[in-house]
Amino acid sequence: MTRRLLLIGGGHTHVEVIRRWGLSPEPGVTMTLVSPDRHTPYSGMLPGFIAGHYRFEDCHIDLEALCRHAGVAHQECTVESIDITHRRVRCTNGTEQYFDVVSVDTGSTPVTANIPGADRYGTPVKPVAPFLDAWREMQKAARQTAGTLEFAIVGAGAGGIELALAMEHRLRADGGRARISIIGDGSAILPSHPEGVRRRLARILRQRNIVVRLNSPVQEARADRLLLRDGTEVPTDHVLWVTGAAAPEWPRTSGLATDAAGFIAVNEYLQSISHDDVFAAGDVAAMVATPRPKSGVYAVRQGPPLSANLRHALRDEPLVAYRPQNTTLALISTGNRYAIASYGPIAFGGAWVWRWKNRIDTAFMRRYGTAGTAAALQTPG
Ligand SMILES: Cc1cc2nc3c(=O)[nH]c(=O)nc-3n(C[C@H](O)[C@H](O)[C@H](O)COP(=O)(O)OP(=O)(O)OC[C@H]3O[C@@H](n4cnc5c(N)ncnc54)[C@H](O)[C@@H]3O)c2cc1C
Structure with missing residues (x-):
C-alpha cells in the first residue's frame, strides 16, 4: 500500500529533504509539501536583498520548481491544525491533507505578543x-x-x-x-x-x-x-x-508536546517526543536534550539527518541520532559589502569576509536551483 509523507512548510530543512528525495525517491511513498507561498526566502541573503545586492530570485527558492523536479506534490496553503488521531492536517482554506508520517518546518515569527499595539503598528x-x-x-x-x-x-x-x-x-x-x-x-x-x-x-x-x-x-x-x-x-x-523567535499556536493546540515557549519538543531523532509519526526541524522545533539558539545554520544542518530519519520511519527501521554542533560560524553583513565573522570567541571583519559569505550563500542557493533547474538537483549532497 502506498504510504504518504507530508512536509509542512518549505523552510531551510525541508528544501534539503526535497532535494534528496529528487536524487533518490522512496519506492511506494508519495511526498507532498504544503506551504503558503511558491517562493521561500533564504535568510542569509535577505539583508543583502534589502541592501540592493541581490534580486528576489537570487535569495528565494522556487518551491514549485524544486518539487516538480523532485517528483513531490506541492499544495499552496497554510496549515492551521494537525488531527493526529485521523492523520490529517487542515489548512486555512478548508482543504485537508492525509499522512502516514508528517514533518514540520514552518519557522518562527518575532515575539510581539506582550506589547500592546504591536499587532497594529509596525x-x-x-x-x-x-x-x-x-x-x-x-x-x-x-x-x-x-x-x-x-x-x-x-x-x-x-x-x-x-x-x-x-x-x-x-x-x-x-x-x-x-x-x-x-x-x-x-x-x-x-x-x-x-x-x-x-x-x-x-x-x-x-x-x-x-x-x-x-x-x-x-x-x-x-x-x-x-x-x-x-x-x-x-x-x-x-x-x-x-x-526573538515566537512559536505558532497550532502545534500546541493540536496536542503535540511543546517546550514552555510552544515549540515542538523533539528528541535526538528530530521526532516529536509525544507522537512517533511526527517530526519537526528548524526554528519550530525544540531539541529538548540539546537546546540550541534559533538559527538558519541549525535548520540547514538538520536537512540530511531529517531526510534519513523520515525514510527510516517510513521503512520501520531504527532512527539515527543527530548531534548538533556546539559552535556555529556567523557572518554578519553591514550593508556595504563588508561583514564581521563571529566564531566562538573569535571576531574579524573585512570586505573579503563579505565575499566569503557571498560565496557560501550563492553556493547554497545553487543547490536548490535559483531557477529550479534539473541540473541543480543533480548536485551531489
Ligand atoms: C533579517 C534576518 C536575518 C537572518 N540572518 C540569518 C543568518 O545570516 N544566518 C542564520 O543562521 N540565521 C539567520 N536568521 C534566522 C533565520 O531566519 C531562521 O533561523 C531560519 O529562517 C529558520 O529556518 P526554518 O527552516 O525554521 O524556517 P523558515 O526558513 O522561516 O521557513 C518556514 C517556511 O514555512 C512556511 N510556513 C510558515 N507557516 C506555515 C504553515 N502554517 N503552514 C505551511 N507552511 C508554513 C513559510 O512560508 C516558510 O516558507 C535571520 C533572521 C532574520 C530575521
Whole structure:
C-alpha cells in the first residue's frame, strides 16, 4: 500500500529533504509539501536583498520548481491544525491533507505578543513576503518625503543589526531621507556574540549614524511613536519587529508536546517526543536534550539527518541520532559589502569576509536551483 509523507512548510530543512528525495525517491511513498507561498526566502541573503545586492530570485527558492523536479506534490496553503488521531492536517482554506508520517518546518515569527499595539503598528520581519511588500512602500515613502522619516528597529540581535545596516545603505543609495534607531531590551547589542564582534559593530553603527537604545523594552506601540519602559517616547514613521523567535499556536493546540515557549519538543531523532509519526526541524522545533539558539545554520544542518530519519520511519527501521554542533560560524553583513565573522570567541571583519559569505550563500542557493533547474538537483549532497 502506498504510504504518504507530508512536509509542512518549505523552510531551510525541508528544501534539503526535497532535494534528496529528487536524487533518490522512496519506492511506494508519495511526498507532498504544503506551504503558503511558491517562493521561500533564504535568510542569509535577505539583508543583502534589502541592501540592493541581490534580486528576489537570487535569495528565494522556487518551491514549485524544486518539487516538480523532485517528483513531490506541492499544495499552496497554510496549515492551521494537525488531527493526529485521523492523520490529517487542515489548512486555512478548508482543504485537508492525509499522512502516514508528517514533518514540520514552518519557522518562527518575532515575539510581539506582550506589547500592546504591536499587532497594529509596525511590520514583523517574518513572514518575509509581507515584510518585503512593506519594505517597498517604505523605500517609496523615503524617496518622496520632504522631511526625514523615522525608522525604529526593535531587536538588537544579529537580525536587527544586519537589517538596520542594510536599510541604511539602501535608503542612502536611493537618496532617501531616514533616521534609523535600534531598540533593544538587553544591556548589549548581539548578546550571544563575543565582545570583539559587539565592539566592531557598535563602531560601524556609530559611523552610519544609527542610534542604539539599550535596556529599553518597548511598553507600547502607537501610530506615531513607541513608548519605552523608562518613559521615553520614540517618534516613528515605520517600525520593524525583529525581536526573538515566537512559536505558532497550532502545534500546541493540536496536542503535540511543546517546550514552555510552544515549540515542538523533539528528541535526538528530530521526532516529536509525544507522537512517533511526527517530526519537526528548524526554528519550530525544540531539541529538548540539546537546546540550541534559533538559527538558519541549525535548520540547514538538520536537512540530511531529517531526510534519513523520515525514510527510516517510513521503512520501520531504527532512527539515527543527530548531534548538533556546539559552535556555529556567523557572518554578519553591514550593508556595504563588508561583514564581521563571529566564531566562538573569535571576531574579524573585512570586505573579503563579505565575499566569503557571498560565496557560501550563492553556493547554497545553487543547490536548490535559483531557477529550479534539473541540473541543480543533480548536485551531489
Ligand atoms: C533579517 C534576518 C536575518 C537572518 N540572518 C540569518 C543568518 O545570516 N544566518 C542564520 O543562521 N540565521 C539567520 N536568521 C534566522 C533565520 O531566519 C531562521 O533561523 C531560519 O529562517 C529558520 O529556518 P526554518 O527552516 O525554521 O524556517 P523558515 O526558513 O522561516 O521557513 C518556514 C517556511 O514555512 C512556511 N510556513 C510558515 N507557516 C506555515 C504553515 N502554517 N503552514 C505551511 N507552511 C508554513 C513559510 O512560508 C516558510 O516558507 C535571520 C533572521 C532574520 C530575521
